[in-house]
Amino acid sequence: MADGSGQQDIRGINIDKLAKGFADKVFIMKNFVQVSKTSAREIRWYQKGVSFVSLIDSTDSTGITASQILNTSDNSLPVVAEQKWTRKTSYVQKYFVESPTISMEDIKDVDIDILATNVRDLVHAVANQVDAQIYDILTEGQSPSDIETTAAAGTGWDDLTNGKPITDLLVAKRKIMTNHYDISKGAVVAMNPIEHQHLLNYLIDVKGSSIPGFSSEKVRSGVVMELLGLQVVVTTTAVTDSVVTFIAGRSATWKSFMPMTSVVIDDPGIGKKIRAWEEGVCLLTDPKSVHLTTDTIT
Numbered sequence: 001m002a003d004g005s006g007q008q009d010i011r012g013i014n015i016d017k018l019a020k021g022f023a024d025k026v027f028i029m030k031n032f033v034q035v036s037k038t039s040a041r042e043i044r045w046y047q048k049g050v051s052f053v054s055l056i057d058s059t060d061s062t063g064i065t066a067s068q069i070l071n072t073s074d075n076s077l078p079v080v081a082e083q084k085w086t087r088k089t090s091y092v093q094k095y096f097v098e099s100p101t102i103s104m105e106d107i108k109d110v111d112i113d114i115l116a117t118n119v120r121d122l123v124h125a126v127a128n129q130v131d132a133q134i135y136d137i138l139t140e141g142q143s144p145s146d147i148e149t150t151a152a153a154g155t156g157w158d159d160l161t162n163g164k165p166i167t168d169l170l171v172a173k174r175k176i177m178t179n180h181y182d183i184s185k186g187a188v189v190a191m192n193p194i195e196h197q198h199l200l201n202y203l204i205d206v207k208g209s210s211i212p213g214f215s216s217e218k219v220r221s222g223v224v225m226e227l228l229g230l231q232v233v234v235t236t237t238a239v240t241d242s243v244v245t246f247i248a249g250r251s252a253t254w255k256s257f258m259p260m261t262s263v264v265i266d267d268p269g270i271g272k273k274i275r276a277w278e279e280g281v282c283l284l285t286d287p288k289s290v291h292l293t294t295d296t297i298t
Contacts, residue, residue, distance in 0.1 A: 029134040032248040038255040041092040049084030098275040122276040137282040146287035157198035172245040172291035179288040186248035
């Protein structure tokens with residue numbers, strides 16, 4: 001479910017035209033989580049633990065091992081492997097902002113389209129906060145407890161001697177795969193432009209000669225779209241000194257209570273006021289499909 005810049009008509013303004021303003025700064029995190037509606041502000045949901053397969057890769061807390069499943073003898077009872085689900089309760093958050101009253105004189109004779117620019121910027125403000133909340137939930141506020149985490153090699157990606165960003169991304173993939181998630185389907189690594197800068201520097205300047213065709217090819221395109229089977233997503237929403245790897249449409253869900261909405265409020269004889277809002281909450285449903293690489297900057 002994709003939100004436009006507004007779901008209600010704004011008098012005299014072409015909403016489709018306003019939506020193009022999102023090119024100024026891309027708010028993208030909602031594109032990589034599952035989006036569904038909720039009719040209630042209080043949401044009870046379940047967070048998934050490790051899979052049955054993970055439980056028996058080695059001895060789990062109940063003492064079950066893979067050998068108890070393999071080649072079970074005739075007439076014996078099956079071993080019981082219990083999945084873990086944790087019940088959670090989350091509450092919808094409201095993202096709400098409005099402009100000051102814009103005088104009807106300004107609307108009439110100011111050179112710029114003052115209503116259009118206000119709508120765009122207010123919608124940006126709301127979308128930015130929604131983006132930030134989704135990122136914060138995915139990374140557990142940069143304090144991992146349920147998600148996987150590993151410190152970057154060396155002293156970070158800007159460490160040209162000991163830094164190993166490729167190894168760090170492979171570690172992230174391995175840890176997610178160990179939890180038996182299919183990393184080949186929709187895997188994403190989201191990073192701040194600073195990490196992206198150091199990743200490109202490592203690939204082009206540090207290792208470019210070791211990767212035939214990489215340097216010239218990537219300098220032409222300017223953006224690393226895919227690396228090691230991961231879609232590289234660059235956003236200023238991402239916190240520097242870490243990168244997060246997760247599975248799009250699986251790791252988290254955005255529960256939408258009210259979609260992005262923007263309206264113009266008339267004050268006859270005085271002017272207009274613009275108001276924008278969205279209500280929803282992000283749920284970290286599959287934490288073991290998320291990996292946070294920390295300490296990526298010296």
